[in-house]
Amino acid sequence: MLIPSRDSGFNHPHSSEITPRSVYEDRRQMLKLMAGGAAGAVLASWAGREALAQQAPRPGKLAPLAGARSAVPGAVSMEKLTDYKDASTYNNFYEFGTDKADPARNAHTLKTTPWTVEVEGLVKKPGKYGIEDLLKLSAQEERIYRLRCVEGWSMVIPWVGYSLAELIRRVEPQGGARYVEFVTLADKTTMPYVGSRVLDWPYVEGLRMDEAMHPLTLLAFGMYGEVLPNQNGAPVRLVVPWKYGFKSAKSIVKIRFVEKEPGTAWNKAAKQEYGFYSNVNPDVDHPRWSQATERRIGEDGLFAKKRKTQMFNGYEAQVGQLYAGMDLKKFY
Ligand SMILES: Nc1nc2c(c(=O)[nH]1)N[C@H]1C(S)=C(S)[C@@H](COP(=O)(O)O)O[C@H]1N2
Numbered sequence: 136m137l138i139p140s141r142d143s144g145f146n147h148p149h150s151s152e153i154t155p156r157s158v159y160e161d162r163r164q165m166l167k168l169m170a171g172g173a174a175g176a177v178l179a180s181w182a183g184r185e186a187l188a189q190q191a192p193r194p195g196k197l198a199p200l201a202g203a204r205s206a207v208p209g210a211v212s213m214e215k216l217t218d219y220k221d222a223s224t225y226n227n228f229y230e231f232g233t234d235k236a237d238p239a240r241n242a243h244t245l246k247t248t249p250w251t252v253e254v255e256g257l258v259k260k261p262g263k264y265g266i267e268d269l270l271k272l273s274a275q276e277e278r279i280y281r282l283r284c285v286e287g288w289s290m291v292i293p294w295v296g297y298s299l300a301e302l303i304r305r306v307e308p309q310g311g312a313r314y315v316e317f318v319t320l321a322d323k324t325t326m327p328y329v330g331s332r333v334l335d336w337p338y339v340e341g342l343r344m345d346e347a348m349h350p351l352t353l354l355a356f357g358m359y360g361e362v363l364p365n366q367n368g369a370p371v372r373l374v375v376p377w378k379y380g381f382k383s384a385k386s387i388v389k390i391r392f393v394e395k396e397p398g399t400a401w402n403k404a405a406k407q408e409y410g411f412y413s414n415v416n417p418d419v420d421h422p423r424w425s426q427a428t429e430r431r432i433g434e435d436g437l438f439a440k441k442r443k444t445q446m447f448n449g450y451e452a453q454v455g456q457l458y459a460g461m462d463l464k465k466f467y
């Protein structure tokens with residue numbers, strides 16, 4: 136993320152600063168391409184998917200968390216998975232620092248047990264959920280989602296979780312609830328950047344009720360068949376695949392049902408640059424850079440080809456109707 140320089144003297148990372156991969160990785164990529172044939176990266180069948188699954192065994196780093204393959208339309212991308220190593224070492228989690236490598240380096244201090252998520256606001260059944268109960272509230276599914284960051288890179292990650300709608304139905308929103316606000320942990324003792332002026336803490340995000348209820352909106356507890364690494368938002372986060380990455384709030388502690396559009400962390404930091412909707416849209420430029428193309432993490436070496444960003448990150452068939460008639464340049 137990049138916000139206009141303010142009086143903080145803080146240097147924000149630029150989209151152009153995506154760490155170039157080493158020559159070693161170029162070589163590795165070349166060997167992979169040779170081994171798999173030119174079409175090796177594109178697999179269009181379930182057989183292909185299974186083959187990929189074999190290429191990406193459980194990392195064996197954290198507790199296992201299995202999910203059955205999701206039947207939700209659009210929930211299982213056939214694209215090649217991003218390497219676990221890349222997905223867990225190239226992160227945005229500003230509570231732990233602004234460099235992409237900071238979260239993996241610093242988030243070991245995050246204490247994820249005990250963990251409680253409070254459901255509050257305009258619901259008939261407010262309450263506190265211990266993380267274990269929240270995990271068991273519905274069946275865990277594997278969802279292979281593209282996630283595209285507003286800075287211009289993307290990944291393909293096998294998440295484990297269930298539709299946020301399952302929880303929402305359980306707590307019975309009142310008629311006046313039109314938005315859902317997600318409040319994340321802001322603990323100065325374990326998160327070194329909370330208190331810095333880079334953002335207003337806690338990091339807050341929000342969705343319109345119909346977006347929150349959409350079956351693709353995932354409450355995620357794991358990835359690659361294991362519980363989430365701290366740097367990816369343990370123990371529970373959101374993944375909203377048709378929106379820029381920053382909508383996918385990490386380490387959630389409160390889910391609040393509200394009447395008015397909630398203020399969100401990046402909108403508060405730079406209103407003209409990050410709107411409430413933040414739908415992935417190649418036709419709406421960020422004020423300071425184009426959003427038309429993206430780089431897939433792991434492909435950013437010698438053989439890198441920029442990919443064309445798709446409308447709603449490729450999920451238009453599933454979510455396009457949520458925005459029928461809306462001016463997406465105005466509601467960016
Ligand atoms: N609490 C919190 N959640 C956050 C962020 C953050 O800084 N703090 N960064 C967001 C951004 S900008 C992105 S791109 C994604 C990155 O998720 P990943 O590191 O798992 O790929 O997390 C989002 N969720």
Ligand SMILES: [Mo]
Nearest residue numbers: 284285380381
């Ligand atoms: Mo992002």
